[in-house]
Amino acid sequence: MTISHPSPFLGTSPFKAKQGYCVYRVRVKRGDRKKRVAKGIVYGKPVNQGINKWKAVRNLRNIAEERVGRKCGSLRVLNSYWVAQDAVHKWFEVVMVDPFHKTIRDDPRINWICKPVMKHRELRGLTAAGKKARGLLKKGKRATKLRPSYRAVYRRHSLMRLRR
Numbered sequence: 001m002t003i004s005h006p007s008p009f010l011g012t013s014p015f016k017a018k019q020g021y022c023v024y025r026v027r028v029k030r031g032d033r034k035k036r037v038a039k040g041i042v043y044g045k046p047v048n049q050g051i052n053k054w055k056a057v058r059n060l061r062n063i064a065e066e067r068v069g070r071k072c073g074s075l076r077v078l079n080s081y082w083v084a085q086d087a088v089h090k091w092f093e094v095v096m097v098d099p100f101h102k103t104i105r106d107d108p109r110i111n112w113i114c115k116p117v118m119k120h121r122e123l124r125g126l127t128a129a130g131k132k133a134r135g136l137l138k139k140g141k142r143a144t145k146l147r148p149s150y151r152a153v154y155r156r157h158s159l160m161r162l163r164r
Helices: 060-071 102-106 128-133 150-158
Strands: 021-029 076-085 089-097
Touching: 021 060, 060 076, 060 089, 060 128, 076 128
Parallel strands: none
Antiparallel strands: 021 089, 076 089
C-alpha cells in the first residue's frame, strides 16, 4: 500500500520529501518457502521429496522490493528498509522514484536512476538488499568466490578447458 510519509527509523533515509518520490509498505510472510507442486506430489530422488522447509535464495527484503517493482512498473526501486515484524509477517517500506518526473530528471544526485539500464534493478539483484543476498557486500579476499557472481565463479572453476 502507498503511504503518505515514511516511518521514522534509524539511519539515513533514502526518501526525500520532494516530488517524484513515493513510499510503499509491503508485507511478506516470514519463514521458509513452500515448494509449488500439484497435490503435494514430488517426483525424483528422496533427497528432493521435501515440500515445506525450502530455504529462499533471496532475503525477505529483496522479495518485498520485487513485489512492489512488479506492481509499479513505471517506477524505479531506490531502496528499502525494515519497519516491523510479528510472528507471521515482516513489513518493509520500499522507496520508489518516478524516472519521468521533471524534479528527478533535473536533480544531478538522483537522475542516474532515469537511465534505461536502471529498469527493474530489484529483479536483477542490483539494489542494496539484492547485493546482500548475492554476498556482494564483502570485498577483497573474502569475496574471491563471489565475484562477478557465484554462478560465474562456479562455471570458471568447473569448466574443463582442453588446449588443442
